[in-house]
Amino acid sequence: MTRETTTASGVPLPPFVGPEDVAPGLAERLGEPGGFPFTRGIRPTMYRERPWTIRQLAGFGTARDTNVRYRMLLDGGSTGINGVFDYPSLRAFDSDEPRAGADVGRGGVAVDVRDDFDVLFKGIPLDEVSVSLVSSQPIGAVAHLAMFVRSAERQGFDRRRLAGTSQNDFLMETAITIAPEALPPAGSFRLACDLADFALREMPRWNPVSVSGYNYREAGADATLEMALCLAHGQAVARELVRRGHRPEAALSRISFFLCAHNDFFEEVAKYRALRRMWARWVRDEFGVTDPRAQLFRYHVQTSGVTNAARHAHVNIARSALQGLAAVCGGTQSLHLNGYDEAVCIPSEHAALTALRTQHVLLHETGVAKVADPLGGSHLVEYLTDSLEHRAAEVLRVIDGLGGVVAATERGWVHSELASTAYADQMAIETGDSLVVGVNTHLDGDDEEMALFELPSGSLERQTAQLEAVRARRDARAASAALRAVAEACRDGRNTMPPVLAAVDADVTLGELGGLFRDELGRWEFPLW
Amino acid sequence: MGVSAVVAALQGRKAIVAKLGMDAHWRGAIVVAKALRDAGMDVVYLGHTTAADLVAAAEQEDPVLVGLSTLSGNHLDECALVMTAFRAAGLHDVVVVVGGTIPPRDQARLRELGVDQVFGVGSPLTHIVDQVSTLVAAREPLRLAVEAPRSG
Numbered sequence: 001m002t003r004e005t006t007t008a009s010g011v012p013l014p015p016f017v018g019p020e021d022v023a024p025g026l027a028e029r030l031g032e033p034g035g036f037p038f039t040r041g042i043r044p045t046m047y048r049e050r051p052w053t054i055r056q057l058a059g060f061g062t063a064r065d066t067n068v069r070y071r072m073l074l075d076g077g078s079t080g081i082n083g084v085f086d087y088p089s090l091r092a093f094d095s096d097e098p099r100a101g102a103d104v105g106r107g108g109v110a111v112d113v114r115d116d117f118d119v120l121f122k123g124i125p126l127d128e129v130s131v132s133l134v135s136s137q138p139i140g141a142v143a144h145l146a147m148f149v150r151s152a153e154r155q156g157f158d159r160r161r162l163a164g165t166s167q168n169d170f171l172m173e174t175a176i177t178i179a180p181e182a183l184p185p186a187g188s189f190r191l192a193c194d195l196a197d198f199a200l201r202e203m204p205r206w207n208p209v210s211v212s213g214y215n216y217r218e219a220g221a222d223a224t225l226e227m228a229l230c231l232a233h234g235q236a237v238a239r240e241l242v243r244r245g246h247r248p249e250a251a252l253s254r255i256s257f258f259l260c261a262h263n264d265f266f267e268e269v270a271k272y273r274a275l276r277r278m279w280a281r282w283v284r285d286e287f288g289v290t291d292p293r294a295q296l297f298r299y300h301v302q303t304s305g306v307t308n309a310a311r312h313a314h315v316n317i318a319r320s321a322l323q324g325l326a327a328v329c330g331g332t333q334s335l336h337l338n339g340y341d342e343a344v345c346i347p348s349e350h351a352a353l354t355a356l357r358t359q360h361v362l363l364h365e366t367g368v369a370k371v372a373d374p375l376g377g378s379h380l381v382e383y384l385t386d387s388l389e390h391r392a393a394e395v396l397r398v399i400d401g402l403g404g405v406v407a408a409t410e411r412g413w414v415h416s417e418l419a420s421t422a423y424a425d426q427m428a429i430e431t432g433d434s435l436v437v438g439v440n441t442h443l444d445g446d447d448e449e450m451a452l453f454e455l456p457s458g459s460l461e462r463q464t465a466q467l468e469a470v471r472a473r474r475d476a477r478a479a480s481a482a483l484r485a486v487a488e489a490c491r492d493g494r495n496t497m498p499p500v501l502a503a504v505d506a507d508v509t510l511g512e513l514g515g516l517f518r519d520e521l522g523r524w525e526f527p528l529w
Numbered sequence: 530m531g532v533s534a535v536v537a538a539l540q541g542r543k544a545i546v547a548k549l550g551m552d553a554h555w556r557g558a559i560v561v562a563k564a565l566r567d568a569g570m571d572v573v574y575l576g577h578t579t580a581a582d583l584v585a586a587a588e589q590e591d592p593v594l595v596g597l598s599t600l601s602g603n604h605l606d607e608c609a610l611v612m613t614a615f616r617a618a619g620l621h622d623v624v625v626v627v628g629g630t631i632p633p634r635d636q637a638r639l640r641e642l643g644v645d646q647v648f649g650v651g652s653p654l655t656h657i658v659d660q661v662s663t664l665v666a667a668r669e670p671l672r673l674a675v676e677a678p679r680s681g
Contacts, residue, residue: 087551087601099579102606103551177553180577219556306556310630310650343650344632346602422556423563430653439651452632455602528555529562529574 008264009222011387017379023386029277030382033372035292036284037277039385040373041331042296047369051079053334054359055132055300059084059109060346061459062466063119066109070124072349076356081124081164082336084108084134085144091179092140092514095463099180105459107346108134111144112467112511114504117151126157130205131164132300132334136212137173138191139183141166143513145195146500149203163205165256165300168192169212171233171405175414176215178526185409187521191496193240198497200246200254207256207298209237214302217260220422223271223388228395229414230257231278232405235286248287249294257299259332261323263307268323269375270384272299272330278389300334301327308343311438311447316340321358328368329375335359341450348453412527419528467509474507482506483516490520538662540569544594545586547575549608552601557628561596564654568662570594580607580614587620593665593672595623600630605638612643622672624664628652 005013014021031037034044043049056078058069070081086108088100094112095104104110109120121131133148135141145166149159170188173179183191192209199208213221213230221229234255241251257275261268279297283289303323308316320337327335337355339347347355363369375381402408409415428434435441482503489496503513546562548555559574566572573590575583587595599607608627615625627639628648636647645664648657 087553090553091551093551099577100551102549102603102610103601106602107552178548178555178576179553180551343630345630418556419559419563423560426560426564426654430655436651440653447633452634526555526576528559528576529572 007223007267007384008262009224009267009388011267011384011391017383019379022379022382026382029386030376036295037280038296039273039277040376042276042298042333044372046331046372047328047363051363051369052328052332053080053130054078054356055080055082055334055336056352056356056359057082057084057134057302057336058352059086059134060107060453061105061109061456062462063109063111063116065105065456065459067120067122069352073352073356074124074129076353077360078356080334081129081131082134083120083131085140086110089144089510090135090137090140092137092143092510092517094509094511095460095467097511101460104463105455110459110463111147112463112509113470113507114147114151115466115470117147118155121148121151126152126155127161131162132210133164133166136167136169136177136215137179138168138170138188138195139173139514139517140510141168142191142195142496142500143504143510145199146497146504150501150504159203161205162203165207165210166195166199167210167212167258168195168208169210169215169233171229171409171414172212172215174524174526175409175418176212176219178528181518181523182526183517184522184524185406187517189236189240189406190521191517193237193244194496196237196241196254197244197246197495200241200250207254210256210258210300211237212258214258214260216418217262218304218306220418220425222421223262223264223267224391224395225417225421226260227271227275227278227388227392228399229405230259230275231282231392231396232399232408234279235282236405242287248283248289249291252283252287252289252294253291253296257297259299259301260304261301261327262304263319263323265322265326266375266380267384267388268326269330270381270388272327272332273373273376273381273385274389274392276331277385278392298333300336301332302336303327303338305338305342307436308338308340309436309438310343311443312445313340313344313450314448315438316343317354317358320355321362324358324362325366325368328362331373341452344450344452346453346455348451350451415526415528470507471509478506479503479508482508483512486513487516487520490517535569536658536662538666539565539658542570542594542665543573543590543592544570544596545573545575545583545590545592546596546598547578547583549578549597549599549611550601550603550606551577552599552603552629554600557600558596558598561598561628561654561657564658565594565596565661568658580610583611584614584618584620587615587623588618592623593668594661595625597625597627598629599627602630604629604631605635608639608642608644616643622668624661624668626661626664628657
């Protein structure tokens, strides 16, 4: 008995795919590049017109340490900033919170007060370079954006000119990553939409939500679940912003997505194509919106961290390059390639620069940037695009049946789906159904020495000393009054962003804002186990 | 395949699985917790835990095994706190293992802190279950010396 061959996400694969495997009506499902339903890309000439943004993720230590890395990447040919924060900062705890100590400056930069953003973006032209704030969790994202905006304004940049993204994804706070004292899903979703509502009114070049399918995938989702959760979440945000009085066109043209580039090359290309089509059709059918700018599914891609191996880590350069190729063949707007050492440590300078140059190889040497949708019309890719569309639509119906993505999270459905696929993935490696070079096949050869990243010593001490200095110099009464105003907004349902902006000007700290949100909106235990 | 088979040395025994510091990644911890459950263990998943709370949980639950997970790079600081607290509380008979994104040079340092075994990225579940069952069996005389023999 032979076992069925499938893609990584379970789409059955015949030995070869011919025209009879592609359903009739392909021309209508494809359209032209830049035309409805955008299967072939969001612009007529794609990368000829505008190359994807080279947006390499960076962040560690203090704001000063990370500013040096940002500038190294920009000098090296990055075209956007992709700034990640440490865990206490993501979760809105201060750096001197006792539980935070060992994580300050690890996995991201430490920030506590508005002044930290002055240092973080020092010397960077914020009216030219777009900035992605990987403020994954709404509880931190609200304060980070307030600090970023007020810091930029004090340096003379107009908030209406600031271009970039807040990740601001309630699933990150409540299902994908775990946090001590996470907000409940409804509270986290409310803060995310407060930020988006504010940005739509006052920051016309800002993407206020980046629906993070990447992280859903890394936590265990397959391509189908990644797609369905992205669509369900994007739809929930769009509906809420329209409910808050925004024109659908205005809200939809600023919602963006963040996707994974996993291993299964053709499936990944198909995933991006199917998502563009599904989103455009939903926008048209739900809101009757015909403005193409509001129908576009725009996204950033990161190569898959979980596919990287600790053993023979330099082989990860090949993995990232191939995954990046899938992202570009699929038509991404922006790309990060992982450093080869990320299964072992925070990327070293060498690993970060190698990833950056790999992007330049993709752009300048492979030729894939010359033509839009280079794989369009391939029987296999069209068959996979259709298959993934049908499968994701089915999962989307399940989520809708549970009452939507917020209710599905409250019920623990998202957690249980992710945990079971994560376990199944690991079992496939254990049984040899999935082969991973250096993990369960081709184990021969010694592991080479690598120069590992070293966190600049004294990060914690420097950060807490600065925080202490700000607390000592501020007007304590003004800080308390500003915090009270945020609490009142929480209680009476007003948008929390305006009082948070005032609070960061009164030097209220990230941890004080986080504590207040937890008190006002609640603390939630994950239904993980 | 042996991964989902019950392991005699672990059957019915209690394990605590927890995350250290503020590290956010739960995938590895939950996958290992499921594997330990499939091996027959009674698994308590604590989520984020401080050293003091972990000691309190260990005293209450009396586990034979504590599995700690971290991918954020906080392992040396956090494990030092945990191992110091465990020693102070006299929890010598509990096997403590750590898993996650841990460079090889730090694995040796964790062992020096008193961690029994470290599982880096890519460790197969079969290997983890096999190793902890050996460790738990080897620690058994120490447990028997301080508690009444179990029946059954």
